[in-house]
Amino acid sequence: SLVIVGTGIMLVGQATLEAVACMRRADALFYHVLDPATEAWLHRLNAAAVSLKDCYAEGKPRQKTYREMTARILAAVRSGLDVCAAFYGHPGVFVNPAHDAIRRARREGFSARMLPGISSEDCLFADLGVDPSDNGCQSFEATDFLASRRRFDPTSGLVLWQVGMLGESSVRAYMSCRSERLRVLAAFLRRHYPTHHPVVLYEAAQFPTCDPMIKRTSLAKLTRQTIMPMTTLYMPPKPARPADRRIVRWFDEAD
Ligand SMILES: C[S@@+](CC[C@H](N)C(=O)[O-])C[C@H]1O[C@@H](n2cnc3c(N)ncnc32)[C@H](O)[C@@H]1O
Structure with missing residues (x-):
């Protein structure tokens, strides 16, 4: 078994x-x-x-x-x-x-x-105070996100995994995201978010005595960051679009 x-x-x-x-x-x-x-x-x-x-x-x-x-x-x-x-x-x-x-x-x-376990995304929800019920949350492997030109909704949260290994088919010592590839990712994100939109680089703590690494920056400064294999990138949602009033009225309907 x-x-x-x-x-x-x-x-x-x-x-x-x-x-x-x-x-x-x-x-x-x-x-x-x-x-x-x-x-x-x-x-x-x-x-x-x-x-x-x-x-x-x-x-x-x-x-x-x-x-x-x-x-x-x-x-x-x-x-x-x-x-x-x-x-x-x-x-x-x-x-x-x-x-x-x-x-x-x-x-x-x-x-x-x-058997399920606690993932780094679970830690991210806890440490960054993100509740996917608020705006929804989309999760993509970073290379797949770019290669497949994934359609996503920037008014929901966006989690990008494995940015530190963007386009890498193997492991390398002291690996981090190659700067030219990070520029491609930043340019793709800039089509969907304003230049100064916040970006969070996140690493959950691996030991009880340590704090998580939470680096808040902006899309404009993303290309200046060193992104390691263990880093997960989180884009907070853009402001919500107006809600569909027909659906919101459901809350007021009597049984
Ligand atoms: C091969 S995946 C493994 C994911 C793992 N099975 C999980 O449940 O989180 C590696 C990716 O997970 C994320 N990751 C792994 N450890 C992390 C940590 N301590 N903090 C934040 N993200 C982490 C990063 O995006 C990294 O590139």
Whole structure:
């Protein structure tokens, strides 16, 4: 069997009780997390814990890395073990091998499920005081956002993930968004927002003693920023357009 779980963004405290129980009792525990403290915690939870980090290598296409991760997880499932794979954040949010492993395991007749976890977007809602019920909120992978010329509504919030890896097919040491690509993103956003519209660069805290990194800037100054792989970009909504009065009147209708 296979269970895919998330460890949350912050060390230990954001893993659900259900995820911790699964990680503890698994015959094989694979993991991809970002910091050595979480790694040490996982090894204490389960002595059979094995990192998937070595699937990454500089210059190696990310898709190949993901295929290798899936293959390792599935090989353990096929050998009859109860397997758990843990990914940081929510395991179903921007984690290609998690979805792929579940699809393949099910196709081969194994029981496979995913448990939700706390994603960086969940932390962003909490730290920036954003409630998606107010104006709606759209979430895009940054390269896909540009490449697919995504249509979106600037009067809703906009979350852009992986800006620090804009157009990158692999990992590089000390990676950050290439300045010429950041200029393309800024130019695209300027078609939809005024020049001085606020932009928030956000990094959720990974350790209980740390604060989140919240840098408020403007669209005009976006190209001067260094955007790291762990940064998520948030554009607050433009002022709302007038509401449709026919719909607003529904609130006044008697039952
Ligand atoms: C491969 S995705 C993984 C997302 C993760 N599964 C989650 O649930 O948040 C990597 C992207 O997630 C976002 N991210 C990861 N860690 C973050 C953090 N500590 N603060 C803000 N965003 C983060 C960034 O946009 C980053 O480029």
